[in-house]
Amino acid sequence: MANGLLEHPKQNQEWEDVGKRYLNELLSRCLIQMEKDFWLYFTFKMHDLVHDLALDVSQKECKTVNSETETIDENVRHLLLCDEKLVGVPRVLEEMKNVRTVIIQDASKESKTTHESLINLCLSNFKYLRALELRKSPLTALPNSIGTLKHLRDLDLGGCRSLRELPRSFDKLRSLQSLYLGYTECLPEGMQYLKSLRTLVLGGCVKLVSLSRSLKFLTKLEHLYINICSSMNLKMEPEEEEDKDLQLSLKTLSLVGLLALRDLPRLLLQGSSSTLQQLRITGCPDLSVLPAWQPNLTSLH
Structure with missing residues (x-):
């Protein structure tokens, strides 16, 4: 996708959908095989013979x-x-x-x-x-x-x-x-x-205590992964009048190993209430309850 190698998505498709179709075709033809499944992302490997062929072709x-x-x-x-x-x-x-x-x-x-x-x-x-x-x-x-x-x-x-x-x-x-x-x-x-x-990953940022409110201006951000950021809490409430009508695009929020997490980022999640499909929370022992506004996330799968 970064190199512009995917064909243009059809109507109601995302670029990632095109990429997944390519991967599925490679899998079905045994040109690559799944190695690890990390729930939201995956790793693949190829047989030595296929690798030799790929090197020759490329x-x-x-x-x-x-x-x-x-x-x-x-x-x-x-x-x-x-x-x-x-x-x-x-x-x-x-x-x-x-x-x-x-x-x-x-x-x-x-x-x-x-x-x-x-x-x-x-x-x-x-x-x-x-x-x-x-x-x-x-x-x-x-x-x-x-x-x-x-x-x-x-x-x-x-x-x-x-x-x-x-x-x-x-x-x-x-x-x-x-x-x-x-x-x-x-x-x-x-x-x-x-x-x-579109994708932001924060990993091992143990001294990072919060996200910047400037993320509300990233209207194309679809995937936010925060892993092993042990000092971070995500309390982020709507404060200004413009915050009430935010139109954001988050589809995936993954929170793993956030030991200080007590609050979810309401500003980002309510702005993405019609787009958020996946919410993963694991290894966050101080998060004791889901917020009362969680049912507003109407697109959760």
Whole structure:
């Protein structure tokens, strides 16, 4: 979806419905198989033979890069960078301009300097990036130049234990649809400007105590997952006149391991009363009762 590879949805369909149809077809043909079911999201794997075939078919578009990589086809759009196996930044990357996906894998603290150089190269060279995964990055800060990625739709910062805050330019990512934040201590200022955001995941943010009220301006937000944020309570009441007529789009709210949770975010849920389909609450021992307004959520499945 981030790379614009799905055909346009038919009437009354969402982009995710198209993606699910693709996955179901791959499953039915045994080209991939289900590995784990996490209720709201899933992982898949493919047989070694299928993987070999996929590598052969996609070699002009996809490339795994390490220190031994000497050449890369100019048509390659999707890069997997094995950080642990890199000594410095491969010179072949400096010539590339049209990369759409970057996944940096196996980042280690020992390779922090290489990692920083890689990130700076990606941000300066790859202006058309659609998806960027920096999972478990050793970075302590993101470069302010990340705000220049006007086309970025998917950003994964899960497991970035050293990253505490995001740069001021973050609110310039106006095309961002999916954002995964791990261990950040505060939500970025200017969240209200991320108007295209559809999915927000907060994981392991143990010092985060509340959500920002600016989320009420994210009218396209459909999926909100909050996991293991042990200090967070979600009390968020309508306060202003405009709050009474909010038209939000939440479909899924998942709350897991919120030890301090006593209240649900009324502002967001009442604004999504006609769209919310799934509500998951688990490992929240201080939430003793569902709110009296819960029956207003008329679309719950």
